[in-house]
Amino acid sequence: MRDSFAIGRVFGIQIRVHLLFPLILAFVLMQGLSQPGASAADVLFLIAAVFLLFGVVFLHELGHSLVAQSFGIQVLDITFWPLGGMARMAELPEKPRIEGLVAIAGPAVNGVLFTAGLLAHLLLGLPIALDTLPGYFIYINLAMGAFNLIPAFPMDGGRILRAWLARKRDWVDATAIAVNVGRLFAFLMIIAGFYQSCVLSLIGVWVWWMGARELWAVRMKHKAQRFYEQANYPGSEMGGLTPGFTPEDLQKLEAFRGHLKNFKQRDD
Numbered sequence: 329m330r331d332s333f334a335i336g337r338v339f340g341i342q343i344r345v346h347l348l349f350p351l352i353l354a355f356v357l358m359q360g361l362s363q364p365g366a367s368a369a370d371v372l373f374l375i376a377a378v379f380l381l382f383g384v385v386f387l388h389e390l391g392h393s394l395v396a397q398s399f400g401i402q403v404l405d406i407t408f409w410p411l412g413g414m415a416r417m418a419e420l421p422e423k424p425r426i427e428g429l430v431a432i433a434g435p436a437v438n439g440v441l442f443t444a445g446l447l448a449h450l451l452l453g454l455p456i457a458l459d460t461l462p463g464y465f466i467y468i469n470l471a472m473g474a475f476n477l478i479p480a481f482p483m484d485g486g487r488i489l490r491a492w493l494a495r496k497r498d499w500v501d502a503t504a505i506a507v508n509v510g511r512l513f514a515f516l517m518i519i520a521g522f523y524q525s526c527v528l529s530l531i532g533v534w535v536w537w538m539g540a541r542e543l544w545a546v547r548m549k550h551k552a553q554r555f556y557e558q559a560n561y562p563g564s565e566m567g568g569l570t571p572g573f574t575p576e577d578l579q580k581l582e583a584f585r586g587h588l589k590n591f592k593q594r595d596d
């Protein structure tokens with residue numbers, strides 16, 4: 329069973345909505361209705377605010393996607409899910425410049441929208457009020473841009489950090505350092521979530537889990553590359569296997585290739 333459904337296509341990129349997405353609407357509605365004296369107008373405002381929020385999320389992801397496309401990288405889809413949006417790309421090349429530019433494009437979109445909203449308010453002489461949609465627009469762009477710049481790999485800031493580290497380091501080492509820095513921030517988010525909002529804790533768990541997953545994938549990919557390079561040496565023992573390679577390593581490699589295959593198969 330698929331966990332998301334397609335709702336359209338923009339710049340050749342499929343737009344998908346995760347099955348859990350309606351949860352966020354339900355959550356917001358419940359919070360809105362639980363406020364004493366909430367009117368129908370308040371609830372309508374909340375719904376409009378959620379759609380505005382995800383509109384901005386979409387533009388943020390589109391920023392990543394269009395910069396990736398400009399480097400010839402295939403963008404598979406953009407999926408909305410309760411914690412935000414995610415642009416899935418076919419393998420990104422391990423080039424610090426491309427990784428850095430693709431990562432910074434999302435927060436850059438928020439920066440442009442924030443500046444435009446702020447200028448429009450100043451030119452029109454409007455006060456910036458959070459309980460109006462234009463005011464909320466300015467606020468979410470500032471918050472989204474700043475939050476995503478936290479160096480919590482695999483969030484944008486963490487990817488920018490890895491790109492910066494990888495200028496003078498091996499890609500695997502740069503990823504490992506960025507993931508460890510990310511874990512520190514993930515830990516802080518999980519703790520802060522207890523005092524602030526459970527959503528922050530959830531993002532912390534997500535950062536920890538996805539960082540570990542990506543580090544594992546990068547390590548396996550580089551192991552696989554070494555394995556295939558060594559396998560090409562004629563006459564080497566065990567068909568190119570080095571003593572450092574155990575059957576478990578091979579099994580993991582197979583599993584990783586399986587993942588890759590599944591990954592490509594989902595692109596339909």
Ligand SMILES: [Zn+2]
Nearest residue numbers: 434435476484
């Ligand atoms: Zn982003």
